[in-house]
Each structure stands twice: as C-alpha cells, then as structure tokens.
Amino acid sequence: MKARNLLIAILFLGVLSAPVLADEAAVVPPDDTGETITFNVNVVWTCIAAFLVFFMQPGFAMVETGFTRAKNAVNILMKNLMDFSVGTVAFFVIGFGLMFGLKSGSGTIGTSMFALGETTGDSWNYTFLLFQTVFAATAATIVSGAMAERTKFVGYLVYSFFITLLIYPVFGGWVWGSLLLGDGAAGWLEKVGPGFCDFAGSTVVHSVGGWMALAGAIVLGPRIGKYGPGGKAKAIMGHNIPLAALGVFILWFGWFGFNAGSTLIGDGSIGRIAVTTNISAAAGAIAAMFTAWIIFKKPDASMTLNGALAGLVGVTAGCATVTPFGAFLIGGVAGVLVVLGVIFIDRVLKVDDPVGAVSVHGLCGAWGTLACGLFNAEKALGLGEANGGFFYGGGVSQLGVQALGVGVAFAWAFGLGLVLFLAIKKTIGLRVSKEEELRGLDVGEHGMEAYSGFQIFSNQ
Amino acid sequence: MKLIIAYIQPEKINDVKQALYAAEVCKMSVTNALGCGQQKGYHETYRGVDIEVNLLKKMRLEITVNDEFVQPTIDAIIKGARTGNIGDGKIFVLPLERCIRIRTGEEGQDAIG
Numbered sequence: 411m412k413a414r415n416l417l418i419a420i421l422f423l424g425v426l427s428a429p430v431l432a433d434e435a436a437v438v439p440p441d442d443t444g445e446t447i448t449f450n451v452n453v454v455w456t457c458i459a460a461f462l463v464f465f466m467q468p469g470f471a472m473v474e475t476g477f478t479r480a481k482n483a484v485n486i487l488m489k490n491l492m493d494f495s496v497g498t499v500a501f502f503v504i505g506f507g508l509m510f511g512l513k514s515g516s517g518t519i520g521t522s523m524f525a526l527g528e529t530t531g532d533s534w535n536y537t538f539l540l541f542q543t544v545f546a547a548t549a550a551t552i553v554s555g556a557m558a559e560r561t562k563f564v565g566y567l568v569y570s571f572f573i574t575l576l577i578y579p580v581f582g583g584w585v586w587g588s589l590l591l592g593d594g595a596a597g598w599l600e601k602v603g604p605g606f607c608d609f610a611g612s613t614v615v616h617s618v619g620g621w622m623a624l625a626g627a628i629v630l631g632p633r634i635g636k637y638g639p640g641g642k643a644k645a646i647m648g649h650n651i652p653l654a655a656l657g658v659f660i661l662w663f664g665w666f667g668f669n670a671g672s673t674l675i676g677d678g679s680i681g682r683i684a685v686t687t688n689i690s691a692a693a694g695a696i697a698a699m700f701t702a703w704i705i706f707k708k709p710d711a712s713m714t715l716n717g718a719l720a721g722l723v724g725v726t727a728g729c730a731t732v733t734p735f736g737a738f739l740i741g742g743v744a745g746v747l748v749v750l751g752v753i754f755i756d757r758v759l760k761v762d763d764p765v766g767a768v769s770v771h772g773l774c775g776a777w778g779t780l781a782c783g784l785f786n787a788e789k790a791l792g793l794g795e796a797n798g799g800f801f802y803g804g805g806v807s808q809l810g811v812q813a814l815g816v817g818v819a820f821a822w823a824f825g826l827g828l829v830l831f832l833a834i835k836k837t838i839g840l841r842v843s844k845e846e847e848l849r850g851l852d853v854g855e856h857g858m859e860a861y862s863g864f865q866i867f868s869n870q
Numbered sequence: 871m872k873l874i875i876a877y878i879q880p881e882k883i884n885d886v887k888q889a890l891y892a893a894e895v896c897k898m899s900v901t902n903a904l905g906c907g908q909q910k911g912y913h914e915t916y917r918g919v920d921i922e923v924n925l926l927k928k929m930r931l932e933i934t935v936n937d938e939f940v941q942p943t944i945d946a947i948i949k950g951a952r953t954g955n956i957g958d959g960k961i962f963v964l965p966l967e968r969c970i971r972i973r974t975g976e977e978g979q980d981a982i983g
Contacts, residue, residue: 635884848881857915 451676453537459671460537462664463544467494467551469660473719474555476654477712477765479646481850482559483860489554489566496567497547497574502526505546505579506539510590513583517598520583523590538590541671545615548668549578552619555765557626560633560847563855565840569830573622577826581819582614589674599815604798604808606815607786610672612727612778613815618823620772624761625827630841632762634848643756646764651711658715662691665722669729679730682791686729687722690741694721697745705749713749716766720748723771724778728785731793736785736801743781744774776816783809871966871982872940876931877905878951878959883929886950893946895939897982903930908956928959934966934982 471490475483503525511520511527529535550573557566584597585608599606608614638644648654670683698717702710721741725732728740751769755761761768787802788794798808834840841847846854853859878886883900890898904925935943944961952958971981 845881862916 448675449534452674453534455676455680456537456541456671456674459667460541460544462667463541463548463671464664466544466548466661466664466668469657469664470548470551470554472653472657472660473715474558474657474765476650476652476657477555477648478558479850480649480861480864481852481859483649483852484856484858485563485851486554486558487860488563488856489561490551492567493550493554493570493574494547496570497550498543500571500575501543501546501579502539504575506542508576509542509579509583510538510587510595512591512594513587513597517584517587517596517601519580520587520595535590538674541674545611545668546574546578546582549611549615549619549622550574552616552767552771553623553626556623556763556767557630558764559851560630560841561626562839562842563851564838565834568834568838569626572830577622577823577830578615578618581618581822584818585614585815599811599818602814603811606811607731607782607798607808608727608779608815609730609782610669610726612723612725612775612782613819615775616723616726616771617775617779617816617819620768620770620775621820621823622827623763624755624768624772625824626831627761627763627768629828629831629835630762632760633764634844636762637760641760643760648712648764654712654715658718662718662722665691665726669726673730683729685734686732686737687725689734690725690729690737690744691718691721693738693741694718694724694745694748697721697742698749699745701746701749705753712766713752716748716752716770717745719770720744720774723774724781726775727778728782731782731788731791731798732785733787733790736781736787736799740778740781740785744777747777748774776820779816779819780809780812783812871969871979872935872937873964873966874931874933874935874940874943874947874961875964876933876947876951876959876961877903877928878931878947879953879957880927880929882951882953882958886931886947889946889950890933890943893939893942895933895935895943895946897933899932901930901932903928907960926957934969936979936982 467490471487474490475486478486506526507522507524508520511522511524513519514521523529523535526535526539550570553569553573554566583595584599585606586600587595587597588600633646636644636646665687666684669687670680673679673683695714695718698720699709699714701717702708702713706713721744724740724744725737729737732740748766748769751773752763752766755763755768763769783798783804783806784800785802786799786804786808787797789797790802796804798804800806800809831840842851842854876886880902887898890896905928906925931947933943940963944963947961968977969981970977
C-alpha cells in the first residue's frame with residue numbers, strides 16, 4: 411500500500427514538474443528531470459514525516475494527562491501546547507543555527523544559519539528546519555510529564571525556552587551537525603573513531619529530554635502524598651487510562667515519521683526502518699507486560715503502555731542499521747528495563763516521576779544508543795563495508811564511541827538541567843504553593859477546570 | 871452514642887484522616903458534597919469571562935462514636951481541617967438512638983466500638 415502511494419506521489423510530482431521544466435528548458439537540462447523528481451520526493455516525504463512527528467505532541471499530551479489527576483489536566487495540556495510554541499520560535503531564531511550552522515573551532519557550536527540565514531526560494535532548508543523543529547519540541551515536551559502536578563507554569567515556560575534555545579541544539583550539533591551543510595558543520599562526536607551513531611535520536615532527543623526530566627523532578631521534589639512518613643512510595647493513580655492509551659497509540663503512529671523520516675530522503679529504506687521500529691515497539695510492550703505480570707502479579711496496563719514507548723525509544727538510534735531480529739531484541743530488553751527503571755527511580759532513588767518519563771526516555775534512550783554498538787549489521791543488510799556491532803563481529807570500537815556519547819549526553823543534559831532548574835527555583839520559583847497543589851493547578855494556575863460539570867473532587 | 875457530621879475542605883481530607891487515626895478514631899464514612907456558607911465562592915474564568923462558583927466542593931464526614939470519644943474526635947477534625955480562612959467547614963454533633971452491626975446483630979456501644 412505504502413509503495414503504491416509513493417509511486418502515485420512520484421508520478422504526480424513528475425506531472426507537476428513537467429511544465430516548469432518546459433519553461434526553464436535553458437536553465438534545467440532535460441537529463442535533470444530525475445534529480446528534480448528525487449528532490450521533490452525527498453521534500454514531500456520529509457514534510458509528511460515532520461507532520462507525523464508533530465502529531466506526537468498530542469500523543470505526549472494525552473499520555474501525560476491520562477497518567478495524572480483530573481485537577482491538573484488543563485495545566486498539562488497548556489504545558490504541551492506552550493513548549494511546542496515557545497520551542498518553535500526559540501529554535502528558529504537561535505537553536506537551529508547553533509545546531510546546524512558552520513561549526514567554530516573543534517566542532518562545538520554552530521555560528522551561522524540563525525533564523526535560516528540567507529535562505530531564499532524553495533530551498534531544502536525550509537523542509538529541514540520544519541523536521542528539526544518538531545524534533546527539538548519532542549525533546550522539550552518529554553520533561554513536562556516528569557514535572558507534572560506541581561510545577562509553576564511560568565517556570566516551565568522559562569525551561570522550554572532554554573532547552574530549545576541552547577541545551578538541545580548544542581548537543582544535537584555535536585552528533586548531527588553535518589546533516590545540512592556537510593563537513594564544515596560537523597560536530598566533534600561525529601568525528602570520534604568510527605563516528606557516534608544515533609540515527610533518529612535515542613540519545614540526541616530522548617536521553618537529553620529524559621535526563622533533563624530527571625534533573626527537574628529532583629529539584630522539584632515529590633508531589634505531596636507521594637512518599638509516606640517512612641519514605642514508602644505510594645501510588646497516585648492517573649485519572650484516565652483510555653486517554654493514556656490513546657496517547658501511546660498516537661506516539662507509536664508518529665514514530666513512523668520520527669524514525670523512517672530521519673532518512674530525509676524518500677527511498678527504499680523507509681519500509682525497512684518502519685519494520686524495525688514497529689517490531690521493537692511490539693517487543694517492548696510484550697516484554698514490559700510479562701515483566702509487570704511477574705513482579706505485580708497482574709499485566710499492568712500503565713507499565714505495558716510505557717513498554718511500547720520504551721521499545722520505540724530503544725530502536726530509534728539503530729532503526730536504520732539493525733536487522734528486524736536485532737530490533738526485536740532491542741525492544742525486548744527495553745521493555746524489561748523500563749519496568750525495572752520505574753521501580754528503581756520510584757522506590758530507591760525516591761524521585762517522583764508521575765509518567766515514567768525518565769525511565770522511558772532517559773534509560774531506554776541510553777540502552778538503545780549502546781545497542782547500536784551491539785547490533786549494527788550494516789554489511790549483513792548490504793548497506794556498508796563492515797558490521798559495526800559487537801554481536802556481528804564488529805569488535806568494541808563502535809560500542810566504545812556509543813558509550814562515550816551516552817556519557818556525554820548525561821553529563822550535559824543532567825548537569826545543565828540541574829543548573830537551569832536551580833536558577834529558576836532561586837529566581838521566579840519552580841513549585842506552586844501547598845494549597846494550590848492540593849486544590850489542583852487547573853484552578854490555581856489557569857483559573858478553570860478541565861471537566862466542568864463533572865463531580866470530580868481533588869481529595870488527595 | 872453520638873453521630874458527628876463534619877463538612878471540610880476537600881484538600882484537607884488527608885490531614886483530617888491522619889489526625890483522626892492519631893486520636894484512635896478509625897471508622898468513618900466520607901462522601902462528596904456541594905454546599906455554600908459564609909464563603910462567596912471562588913472565581914473561575916472560561917474564555918475570559920468570569921464564572922461565579924456558588925456551590926463549593928466539600929467533603930462530608932460521618933463518624934459515630936461513644937461518648938468518651940466525642941471531644942477527641944472534634945479536636946482531631948479541627949486540628950486537621952483548620953486553616954483560619956473562611957470555608958474551613960462545620961461540625962455537627964447529634965444524639966444517636968440506636969446502632970446495629972449487620973453481621974453480628976450487636977447493638978449499642980459494642981456495635982460502635
């Protein structure tokens with residue numbers, strides 16, 4: 411079905427571009443027809459993928475709303491709407507240039523392309539900017555869930571601004587800097603050994619978001635009533651599991667754009683990447699369900715939903731370079747890891763993360779990035795000269811670079827996250843008052859209720 | 871035997887429960903209630919237009935106690951629910967004629983205890 415649609419799209423574009431070519435016959439030689447079609451297909455596919463990734467925003471919004479209490483639903487939705495809006499502007503003006511502009515010195519910071527630089531006409535840059543904007547906003551929105559139900563709205567706005575302005579783009583530039591302008595814009599992690607491999611952003615997007623979320627949740631402290639007098643963790647039930655499930659399905663759907671769109675070209679690899687993405691998500695859900703079944707004696711729905719996301723986050727780094735079976739194993743391990751991670755963060759670290767964002771995005775992002783060094787099968791897939799993966803006889807050089815990237819991401823995102831959130835706490839304040847938290851942020855921060863007319867009581 | 875009925879702020883229910891447990895009063899019924907008193911209600915807005923919220927959300931507690939527990943129960947509810955602001959709620963104490971435990975058929979003080 412997909413292949414047929416693509417074919418139709420190609421034919422359609424071919425027809426569209428024909429008169430243009432006739433008019434400018436002198437400028438565009440006839441044998442460039444193929445190139446024009448290829449360019450147009452790439453733009454169309456990358457835009458469609460960007461629209462799919464944009465749709466991950468409501469996915470996150472629904473997951474976070476469902477996993478938290480009714481009295482904070484408006485606040486969660488506002489955070490998701492505004493981190494995308496603030497992020498779009500901050501990334502356009504500054505972030506994009508820091509990430510994809512020509513790099514200074516040793517490949518640390520981009521110095522051109524701010525607000526798209528000199529770009530004119532129907533340049534590829536517009537498509538590329540849109541695709542990268544929705545990625546930056548994805549990293550930003552991950553944090554919202556971990557800091558849910560107690561964060562001052564204005565503090566969250568400031569955070570959204572800085573992650574898309576500085577924290578995400580600088581790290582992203584180290585890994586993906588050369589994607590637009592080539593070698594002159596390459597970041598330093600791209601140049602280490604065989605090159606750090608993170609195809610669609612297990613580390614760049616998800617771990618960065620996850621570690622920022624961890625920093626935020628630590629600085630904020632737990633919600634009132636989360637930990638008993640003896641420090642025993644208590645469950646605070648989410649108010650709408652159907653919404654959370656809808657959100658996970660939407661995210662799964664959007665992820666086909668996230669991973670398969672990261673090719674930035676409309677070629678045959680799209681189908682293969684969609685397959686690895688899908689298999690890993692399924693394996694993550696299955697593994698998380700059985701892990702929860704064994705530990706809690708019931709197949710817990712919220713953990714299984716987290717498991718599907720864990721599989722998706724895990725395969726994001728390696729989706730283009732692993733076999734379908736490799737993707738199954740990556741997703742399976744992520745599914746187990748996410749459940750154990752949630753328990754560890756909740757009960758041992760005693761960090762209150764209402765939706766499991768740190769475990770899903772931070773932990774499984776790190777695992778997926780390392781898994782690139784274990785399961786890379788480029789030669790077996792007919793894509794490259796050698797298999798970089800340890801399990802495919804590639805030795806440990808790729809694994810070493812992957813570990814370096816994972817470590818750098820943690821130090822950068824968690825470190826700067828602590829600095830940023832502490833700075834917000836000291837200046838405009840990061841947490842709402844006790845009274846407001848108990849009554850709910852919807853009334854306190856936004857002066858309205860999410861479910862007016864329903865008898866919902868905030869008694870926790 | 872007395873029946874104690876109290877209306878409190880919803881967000882105070884946990885504090886009241888803790889205070890009651892500390893006073894060894896562990897049996898209660900809690901229901902959601904809407905009501906108004908001295909408090910005029912709080913303001914909500916919807917699309918920029920003011921809404922007056924007249925009936926406020928409250929929690930209604932019903933506790934039956936033997937006479938020696940009446941004062942400790944009242945003290946505990948006040949301890950948990952008082953903020954000093956309008957809207958903290960009210961406590962009513964009513965005499966109770968009979969009390970029967972359905973499972974055993976016990977009556978009176980034994981059924982409450």
